Amino acid sequence: MMPHKEADPSREFTPDQYPDFPDGFPTIQLETISLAKLLIGNDAAEQDRVFEVCKGRGFFYLDLAGCEAGATIIKGADQAAAAAEDVFKLSFDEKMTYRIHGTSLDGYKVAGETHTDKDGTKDTAEFFNVGKNENDQMKKPWPEIIKATKPLFRDYIVTAHGIGMFIMGILANKLGVDPAEFNSRHRIMKQSGDHIRLTRGPPREKEELPEIQTPSHTDFGTITLLMNWLGGLQVWSESSRKAQLLNHEPDVPGEWLWVRPKKGCAIIEVINLGDAAVKFTNGVLCAGRHRVIPSPGTQGKYPRYSVVYFVRPENECIMKQLRGPGIPDGPEEEKDINAEDWIKQQAAGLGIRFEK
Numbered sequence: 001m002m003p004h005k006e007a008d009p010s011r012e013f014t015p016d017q018y019p020d021f022p023d024g025f026p027t028i029q030l031e032t033i034s035l036a037k038l039l040i041g042n043d044a045a046e047q048d049r050v051f052e053v054c055k056g057r058g059f060f061y062l063d064l065a066g067c068e069a070g071a072t073i074i075k076g077a078d079q080a081a082a083a084a085e086d087v088f089k090l091s092f093d094e095k096m097t098y099r100i101h102g103t104s105l106d107g108y109k110v111a112g113e114t115h116t117d118k119d120g121t122k123d124t125a126e127f128f129n130v131g132k133n134e135n136d137q138m139k140k141p142w143p144e145i146i147k148a149t150k151p152l153f154r155d156y157i158v159t160a161h162g163i164g165m166f167i168m169g170i171l172a173n174k175l176g177v178d179p180a181e182f183n184s185r186h187r188i189m190k191q192s193g194d195h196i197r198l199t200r201g202p203p204r205e206k207e208e209l210p211e212i213q214t215p216s217h218t219d220f221g222t223i224t225l226l227m228n229w230l231g232g233l234q235v236w237s238e239s240s241r242k243a244q245l246l247n248h249e250p251d252v253p254g255e256w257l258w259v260r261p262k263k264g265c266a267i268i269e270v271i272n273l274g275d276a277a278v279k280f281t282n283g284v285l286c287a288g289r290h291r292v293i294p295s296p297g298t299q300g301k302y303p304r305y306s307v308v309y310f311v312r313p314e315n316e317c318i319m320k321q322l323r324g325p326g327i328p329d330g331p332e333e334e335k336d337i338n339a340e341d342w343i344k345q346q347a348a349g350l351g352i353r354f355e356k
């Protein structure tokens with residue numbers, strides 16, 4: 001563990017200072033899977049649990065302790081969030097010069113780009129996306145702080161992508177699909193929508209919930225690795241198999257359940273499956289429906305940072321289900337759509353207006 005640091009009043013990402021997530025709020029019980037057991041131990045029971053949770057909730061905690069890949073993510077996420085703080089502190093005008101535009105997902109998303117309800121209430125989250133492929137070259141204009149952090153991001157991208165692929169390998173084996181089928185759709189050197197997303201949400205203004213940072217959604221990609229330090233992430237109590245979106249809200253009765261950051265939260269990552277995992281497996285695997293609002297209680301007094309890595313299919317990948325004994329055969333698609341267009345279609349369906 002890091003030695004306890006004195007609070008630096010000029011910094012707002014101060015995970016050492018955060019109070020615990022308060023009691024008395026409905027939380028979801030997620031399974032905790034050990035990365036070390038999977039990576040080092042090749043543990044068959046742990047692999048079974050991965051498959052079960054991915055068929056069920058599509059969400060689990062990944063305990064990062066006890067292996068090198070986990071240590072890279074723990075340390076990297078802390079450093080990435082500190083860099084994020086410096087990026088979000090830049091002037092509004094400078095940040096807007098990095099605004100996401102065209103067909104790329106790289107750069108800055110200003111708060112308020114998306115609607116969170118039928119009345120048009122705006123989201124409150126700022127994002128800064130650093131693409132997997134762009135990070136290699138950094139040809140675009142980037143804030144100095146992002147350029148200075150490039151080697152860290154590179155390590156983080158390679159490690160997070162590797163963890164995602166390892167989990168996909170386990171799922172492939174369980175589904176009776178050759179893991180090469182997943183690997184060939186997610187090659188690290190190929191252009192894809194993979195990126196590290198740095199997020200910041202402002203502190204809670206009122207005790208009454210919600211103040212939506214990021215509205216209800218399922219992720220578009222195959223698998224998401226999320227590091228967060230404060231509560232804020234919520235999962236809908238009904239599985240996304242049943243709950244579709246209507247006017248920005250799930251259309252089956254249920255409630256939002258908090259994902260409690262685990263004690264010693266810096267060692268735990270939250271993994272969730274995205275729409276591409278559902279598509280590839282014709283619904284055997286389940287995407288997790290979630291949203292983000294500021295934490296209740298004293299945690300909500302802090303701005304909330306998160307570091308998210310999205311593993312997504314290569315742009316050229318045709319979005320068809322995989323065939324294997326563990327995957328029921330669906331009808332042949334009428335026309336081929338590649339991942340790049342498919343992701344845009346999914347984003348548009350959520351009312352996301354990234355392109356400007």
Ligand SMILES: O=C(O)CCC(=O)C(=O)O
Pocket residue numbers: 197199214219226228232233290291292305306308
């Ligand atoms: O910040 C979080 O906890 C989750 C963010 C998220 O769901 C997303 O960016 O897709």
Ligand SMILES: [Fe+2]
Pocket residue numbers: 217218219290
């Ligand atoms: Fe998400």
